[in-house]
Amino acid sequence: MPSCVVSRLRKARASVADNPAEGLKRWALKLEYDGTGTVGWQRQHNGLSIQELLEKAAAKLVGGQAVSSATAGRTDAGVHASAMVVQIDLPDNAMRDARQIRDGLSYHLKPHRVAILEAAAAAPGWHARFSAISRAYRYTILNRPTRPVLDIDHVWHVRRPLDAEAMQRGANYLVGRHDFSSFRAAACQANSPLRTLDKLEVRRAGQYVTIEAKARSFLHHQIRNLAGSLQLVGSGQWTPERLRDVLAACDRRQAGPTAPPEGLCLIEVGYPEDPFA
Amino acid sequence: MPSCVVSRLRKARASVADNPAEGLKRWALKLEYDGTGTVGWQRQHNGLSIQELLEKAAAKLVGGQAVSSATAGRTDAGVHASAMVVQIDLPDNAMRDARQIRDGLSYHLKPHRVAILEAAAAAPGWHARFSAISRAYRYTILNRPTRPVLDIDHVWHVRRPLDAEAMQRGANYLVGRHDFSSFRAAACQANSPLRTLDKLEVRRAGQYVTIEAKARSFLHHQIRNLAGSLQLVGSGQWTPERLRDVLAACDRRQAGPTAPPEGLCLIEVGYPEDPFA
CATH class of the missing domain: 3.30.70.660 (Pseudouridine synthase I, catalytic domain, C-terminal subdomain)
Incomplete structure (x- = not known):
C-alpha cells in the first residue's frame, strides 16, 4: 500500500473509533434512500442530509440522546441508494433486537424517503466504512x-x-x-x-x-x-x-x-x- | 358475439365517430403517465384527469381550438401507464408531422407527469378503443x-x-x-x-x-x-x-x-x- 494511502487511512480511522464508546452498542444498517432534494449523505448546513435524518430518527428511538453514524459511502446530492450500509452506535441498555431497530428507525424516518431494510448487531471491530471491501x-x-x-x-x-x-x-x-x-x-x-x-x-x-x-x-x-x-x-x-x-x-x-x-x-x-x- | 355486447358496442360507437369530423385529422398517440394525484384518465369535476391535461395541451398546440380525445383504456385514479394508446383529432391544416405532435404535446404537458412517447397519423377508420384487440x-x-x-x-x-x-x-x-x-x-x-x-x-x-x-x-x-x-x-x-x-x-x-x-x-x-x- 502506498504510504500516502496508509497515512490517510490512519487519519480517517483516528476520527472514528473502531469500536463503539463505553456503554454503546454498534448496529449495522442497510438503507434505501431517495437522494432527490437532499444534500446527499453527509450532514451540511445548507440542507437536509440522509445522515441528519438518520441520526435524528435514532435519537427519537433512544429517548433523545445524541447518536452518531458512519457510512460505507458518502453519496452526493441527488444520488440514491437501494442498499447503503451504515453503522450507528446506540446505548446498549436500549434492549432492542434487530427487528425493533429496523422498524423503529424506519418509523421515525417518516415521511422522508429513507428507510431501513435490515439491521444487525455489528461484529466486534466491524466498521461500515473501513471493513468494506x-x-x-x-x-x-x-x-x-x-x-x-x-x-x-x-x-x-x-x-x-x-x-x-x-x-x-x-x-x-x-x-x-x-x-x-x-x-x-x-x-x-x-x-x-x-x-x-x-x-x-x-x-x-x-x-x-x-x-x-x-x-x-x-x-x-x-x-x-x-x-x-x-x-x-x-x-x-x-x-x-x-x-x-x-x-x-x-x-x-x-x-x-x-x-x-x-x-x-x-x-x-x-x-x-x-x-x- | 352475445347480442348484449353488440348493442353495447353500437351504443359506444355512436358516441364517438369512427372517423374524425370534417377538417380534422386523427393522430394515434402513445402516452406514459404517472397517475399519482390524478382522478385517472377520464375528465371529472373533482380533480385533474389525464384526458383534461392532454386536451388542454393539444388546444395550446393548435392555437386555442378545443380538441377531443379517446383512449384505449380508462385507468382509475392512481393507476399508471407506460404505453397507453390514445387518439386525438386535430385540425388538418395544422401541417404538423408526427415528431412535432409528439414533442409539441410533451412540451405543453409540462410540468405534469404525462408525456407522448410516439405519435402517428391514424389509418382511415382506426379508433384507439374500438380497433384495439x-x-x-x-x-x-x-x-x-x-x-x-x-x-x-x-x-x-x-x-x-x-x-x-x-x-x-x-x-x-x-x-x-x-x-x-x-x-x-x-x-x-x-x-x-x-x-x-x-x-x-x-x-x-x-x-x-x-x-x-x-x-x-x-x-x-x-x-x-x-x-x-x-x-x-x-x-x-x-x-x-x-x-x-x-x-x-x-x-x-x-x-x-x-x-x-x-x-x-x-x-x-x-x-x-x-x-x-
Whole structure:
C-alpha cells in the first residue's frame, strides 16, 4: 500500500473509533434512500442530509440522546441508494433486537424517503466504512426522445440514440488498476488517484442503458465522470479507443462532462462476511 | 358475439365517430403517465384527469381550438401507464408531422407527469378503443418488511412473505373465458361479466412480485380484484384451489379485497396492425 494511502487511512480511522464508546452498542444498517432534494449523505448546513435524518430518527428511538453514524459511502446530492450500509452506535441498555431497530428507525424516518431494510448487531471491530471491501453502483440512462415520466429523478435523460456495445468496448479500457485523474472531481480529497475498477458493464434493456461499476473504492464523481464520457462514445461523438487515450492523459479536461446525479444509485456494499447474514 | 355486447358496442360507437369530423385529422398517440394525484384518465369535476391535461395541451398546440380525445383504456385514479394508446383529432391544416405532435404535446404537458412517447397519423377508420384487440397490465407488489422508498406510489406494499409459485397455481384457474362477476366492481358498467383472460402470470424478481394480465378487455377493477385475491393465496391464507371456487361462485363477496391502484400500470395495447410501425 502506498504510504500516502496508509497515512490517510490512519487519519480517517483516528476520527472514528473502531469500536463503539463505553456503554454503546454498534448496529449495522442497510438503507434505501431517495437522494432527490437532499444534500446527499453527509450532514451540511445548507440542507437536509440522509445522515441528519438518520441520526435524528435514532435519537427519537433512544429517548433523545445524541447518536452518531458512519457510512460505507458518502453519496452526493441527488444520488440514491437501494442498499447503503451504515453503522450507528446506540446505548446498549436500549434492549432492542434487530427487528425493533429496523422498524423503529424506519418509523421515525417518516415521511422522508429513507428507510431501513435490515439491521444487525455489528461484529466486534466491524466498521461500515473501513471493513468494506467493495462498492457497486448502477448508473441508469433513459435513452429515448421523450422526457422521463415514471422514472423522473431516477435516470439521466439522453435523447441521442446510444450504442451500448460501443460503450462496453470503451469501458473495457478502463477496467483494472489505473490512475483515474481524468475522471476525478477537482474537489476530490483522496490522496491518490489510483483505483482498481473491478467491473464496468454497459447493458441495454429496452429504452434503458445501465452502467454497473464495482471497485474497492471510487474517487469523487468518478462514476458520473465515467458515465459522461461513455455517453459520448455511445452517441458516436467519440470512438471507444478515445477512452484509453483520455485515461492515459491523466487530465480531467480531456474527459467528458460529469453526468447528473439522479442517474446514480448505490446498489451493494461488500464485506468479508455479510453483516446481515 | 352475445347480442348484449353488440348493442353495447353500437351504443359506444355512436358516441364517438369512427372517423374524425370534417377538417380534422386523427393522430394515434402513445402516452406514459404517472397517475399519482390524478382522478385517472377520464375528465371529472373533482380533480385533474389525464384526458383534461392532454386536451388542454393539444388546444395550446393548435392555437386555442378545443380538441377531443379517446383512449384505449380508462385507468382509475392512481393507476399508471407506460404505453397507453390514445387518439386525438386535430385540425388538418395544422401541417404538423408526427415528431412535432409528439414533442409539441410533451412540451405543453409540462410540468405534469404525462408525456407522448410516439405519435402517428391514424389509418382511415382506426379508433384507439374500438380497433384495439388486447390490453396488458402489470401489477407490482413490493414484498418486504420495510415500506417502499424508491418505488413509492408505484407498488403495493405487502409485508407478509408471498409464495409466487402458489399464486401462479391459483392464477391458472382464472385463465380462459369465464364469468368474472366475483372480480368485478359494483360500479362496473359493462353489459356482460364474461371476459377471456389470455394471460395471468405471476413472477418473483428479488423483493418484487409482479402479476401480468392480458385480455381483449377487462371489467372495472378486475385486475386489482384478481391481485387482491392472489395475495391471499401467496400469503398462505387461501389455497390456490380456492380461486377456482371463488370464480365459480360469481359473487364479489367471495373474493378478496381490491388491491390499491398504485401497483397497477398499463403496459401494452394491441392492434391488428401497430399504429406506430
